[in-house]
Amino acid sequence: MAQAAGTIVVLDNGGHTCKAGFAGQVDPKRIVPNLIAKSKAERKTFVGDQFDACTDFSGLQYRLALEKGYPINWETEAEVWTRIFGKDVLAVNTADCRLMLSTPPLCPSSILATINEIVFEHFNFQSLCSACPQLLASYAQQAELEARSEPQPAATLVVDCGFSSTHIVPIFDAQAINFGIRRLAVGGKVLTNHLKQVISHRQWNVMDETHMINDVKEQMCYVSLDLAADLRAAAVRRGSAITREFVMPDYIHVTRGYVKPVVVDVDADASADASADAAGDRGGCSGAADGAGASVGAAGGARTPGPPAKKARPPDGSAVRGGGGGSAAGGVSARGGEAQQVLALGVERFGTGEVLFYPSDIGLDEAGIPEAIVQAVGATLPDLHEALYSNIVLTGGTAKLPNLAARLEAELRQLVPADFALNVRPAADPIVAAWRGASHFASGPLFERSSVSRDEYLEHGHAFVKRVCHN
DSSP states (O other): OOSOTTEEEEEEEOSSEEEEEETTOSSOSEEEESEEEEETTTTEEEEGGGGGGOOOOTTOEEEESEETTEEOOHHHHHHHHHHHHSTTTTOOOGGGEEEEEEOOTTOOHHHHHHHHHIIIIISOOSEEEEEOHHHHHHHHHHHHHHHTTOOOOSEEEEEEEOSSOEEEEEEETTEEOGGGOEEESOSHHHHHHHHHHHHHHHSOOOTTOHHHHHHHHHHHOOOOSSHHHHHHHHHOSSSOSSOEEEEOOOSSSOSSOEEOOOOOOHHHHHHHHHHHHHHHHTTOOTTTTTTOSOBOOTTOOOOBOSSTTTSOOOTTOOOOOOOOOTTOOOEEEEETTEEEEEEEESHHHHHGGGGGTOGGGGTOOSOOHHHHHHHHHHTSOGGGHHHHHTOEEEESGGGGSTTHHHHHHHHHHTTSOTTSOOOEEEOSSTTTHHHHHHHHHHTSTHHHHTOEEHHHHHHHOHHHHHHHHOO
């Protein structure tokens, strides 16, 4: 194997992907899907990094290593890790390496015990240091501030919007405040499944197309800054600033779906404007039925007078031409003589993100993220409240939804005392924030003190590992 003895392997074991690399590096060497997928079309099974070689994502069957944020499918996890440590990814001899591993906050002891068995007895690592990814993400923030010679915050509130769930973790003095941790069952997986159900009900049956709909979510969905304004804009029948079309892959000519470019139809717009002006000269009331009047930006900006949506800009910044209203049905279009199946998304683009704020809309009996943040901060000492509210960091893949930080800050402003400073911002790269923090920590002096060797594990057992790593 290529790596020297004593190498520290850093592994952020997420519900959707594993971020793997070595201590001291800025970014992970590889981001690997944490799953095993079986393709009906190709009649192949893809483990971890092999998923990158898949060319037909239709009707894939998934076996995830983590369920609801916790590793429970151990055979799947062991296979994925074997691929990660093998010659095609990290190329290490695990018996000569130490491991820095992320584990879920408040993880049950039985799960931690199984992790220890896999690390020490199956892969024979020399030592293990584990911590929750939210704490590791705060270390990444500290490292960034140190590099810029900026003062360190007194406390940090990490909101980890992950694949399986959302965790709110208050951190003080480089330690997670366990009694303040809150967990929501809403994450990227829930949003994708909800979008699948909505599209299947209104347009095409896509219940088996998880990969494609996840792509739709990542390319098209955003968080509304003004829900009422966006609903009005999406309801415009002609020239909607919201509606976009997604060209679905056929895995023959199109291997990955994409958002159809929107082209301004200048002649049609000029003709419509001339008709509206003529009607106005006759003293008519035209334009109401066609959506004339104030146009509204997709991000919920100020309403400005003028033709509907012709000058409006959606979050992707593309130019606007007419499309259907809120939930226009999908259809078939032609390009170069080839038929294309398309999804037309209007209200679905911003309605999906509303689940993060109102989980009850889809039948989940729990608070939204703003209320959960207030509960988490309220569970800590009063002296920490202002410091926590002033430094809220968003991590996780779902944190990449456009406008999430701004909307969350606006919602929190109504719940937080007016004399408290409020600052919500995403991490520099929400997906790898925890890995960067782990890499920084593993290359520092505290790593050895927080690690348990294989000999110590064999002598003292799981309780000793938990006492060193999780207290």
